[in-house]
Amino acid sequence: MKVFAPYLPVPDGNLAIWASTYKEKLGQLGGSLGLTEPEIAEQQTSAQAVIDSINRADLRKVELKEAIAAKEEVRMRQLVSIRNMVVRIKRSPLYTVSMGKELNIISSGQLVDASNLKPVINAIAFPGYVSISVRKQRSFGISIYTRLKGQQEWQHLGLAKSGPVLDDNPLMETDVPEMREYMARCYDGLEEVGHASNIAVAVFGG
Structure with a gap:
């Protein structure tokens, strides 16, 4: 569920900055506004929870991007090596269709132009x-x-x-x-x- 208020930034980065400022300034001004220490502490805990959740999400995004990039790099490099070897195998005078079926290197579909x-x-x-x-x-x-x-x-x-x-x-x-x-x-x-x-x-x- 999203919470809407005209003073709340929408982008996560801006919201994290806003929450940090709110947490700091409420600690300075809360007493002057008549808030009790437990009320101030509760609000600061809420603000910090928002900051922590955004930071965790940003970290997961970076980790996901790095993991996807690493996976694709490995797959691209290693599958090219495998494909080149399959070409070599199929050109061998010792190769048979039966061997190809066992290795699962015979395409069942149409050739791609x-x-x-x-x-x-x-x-x-x-x-x-x-x-x-x-x-x-x-x-x-x-x-x-x-x-x-x-x-x-x-x-x-x-x-x-x-x-x-x-x-x-x-x-x-x-x-x-x-x-x-x-x-x-x-x-x-x-x-x-x-x-x-x-x-x-x-x-x-x-």
């Missing part, structure tokens, strides 16, 4: 980050780019084996919402292939 791949993405803004969902059209991975609306140059956000991809880059100007654009290309483990995706837009407020 990498030159025609075009991913589909969608972006949704949440407090503290933007989540980019992807449909990579059976490609090995996906390469994500971002820019602010009105800019010409794309900035590379990262590679991913699967979505969603999280963009938790801070606002360039505090409390000034940004209209962020996102675009993706399919990635075959070595380079980008196919066509650029649709451009997804999200208004990020921090």
Whole structure:
């Protein structure tokens, strides 16, 4: 449940600063306002709880982003190594279809024409980050780019084996919402292939 009051900031970072100020100043002014020491202490405990909850959430966001990035890096690097070995195995004169079935390296689907791949993405803004969902059209991975609306140059956000991809880059100007654009290309483990995706837009407020 959200609590609304005109003096309460909405972005977590601003709310944490507000709660810290409230806690400090109430300790200084509470007596002059007729509040008892237990009442002041209770309010300061509430303010500190808000601060602690925001700090814990921020830490989890950083840990999640780092864990996802590490996972994708390992998967991308190691699966490329495995795929190269599978190519070598299939070219061996000792290779048989029976061996391929046992290793589960025989594709049951249709071959993918990498030159025609075009991913589909969608972006949704949440407090503290933007989540980019992807449909990579059976490609090995996906390469994500971002820019602010009105800019010409794309900035590379990262590679991913699967979505969603999280963009938790801070606002360039505090409390000034940004209209962020996102675009993706399919990635075959070595380079980008196919066509650029649709451009997804999200208004990020921090």
